[in-house]
Amino acid sequence: MADARPRSQNDDTAMKRDLDPQADRFIPLKPVVFGIMMSLAEQERHGYAILHDVRTRSEGRLKLETGPLYRHLKRLLDDRLVEETEGAERGESSDPRRRYYALTELGRSVLATEGQRLAQAVQHAQALGAIPT
Numbered sequence: 001m002a003d004a005r006p007r008s009q010n011d012d013t014a015m016k017r018d019l020d021p022q023a024d025r026f027i028p029l030k031p032v033v034f035g036i037m038m039s040l041a042e043q044e045r046h047g048y049a050i051l052h053d054v055r056t057r058s059e060g061r062l063k064l065e066t067g068p069l070y071r072h073l074k075r076l077l078d079d080r081l082v083e084e085t086e087g088a089e090r091g092e093s094s095d096p097r098r099r100y101y102a103l104t105e106l107g108r109s110v111l112a113t114e115g116q117r118l119a120q121a122v123q124h125a126q127a128l129g130a131i132p133t
Contacts, residue, residue: 005131018093020106020109020110020113022030022106022109023106023109023110023112023113024113025113026079026081026110026113026114027110027117028114028115028117029110029114031062032054032062032064032068032072033072033076034111034114035054035057035062035064036050036054036064036069036072036073036076037076037081037082037103037107037110037111037114038054038056038057038111039053039054040082040101040102040103040104040107041108041111043101043102044085044087044100044101045098045101046098046099046100046101047066047069047070047073047098047101050073050101051064051065051069052067073101076101076107077101078083080104080106080107081103081104081106081107081110082101082102082103082104082107083101083102083103083104084099084100084101085100085101085102086100087099087100
């Protein structure tokens with residue numbers, strides 16, 4: 001059975017030691033950026049596929065439109081959290097103008113760090129009785 005007590009600062013420090021220290025400067029992520037990165041954690045995708053995946057996974061709670069998606073992708077590219085790829089799905093029928101994106105190693109590290117931060121927040125809220133276990 002999981003310990004319901006909140007983690008101590010020592011527990012938090014031990015957990016952070018296992019994570020990439022470069023990742024901390026990107027935390028916390030905006031929910032929509034977390035959604036984009038989650039979409040790319042599974043596989044490389046083109047913009048429309050990311051848009052569709054984020055909407056589906058969030059059950060419509062994340063309102064992401066084309067313009068903001070590409071602004072977020074540009075920032076993720078500039079921060080080297082995402083990179084453009086050739087696209088595994090590219091075939092003869094694929095549009096050559098379509099750009100594909102994938103997480104970099106740093107991007108995966110940032111996503112893992114944010115996931116642990118969110119999981120820890122849920123544990124704290126459960127320990128306080130703020131949300132059901």
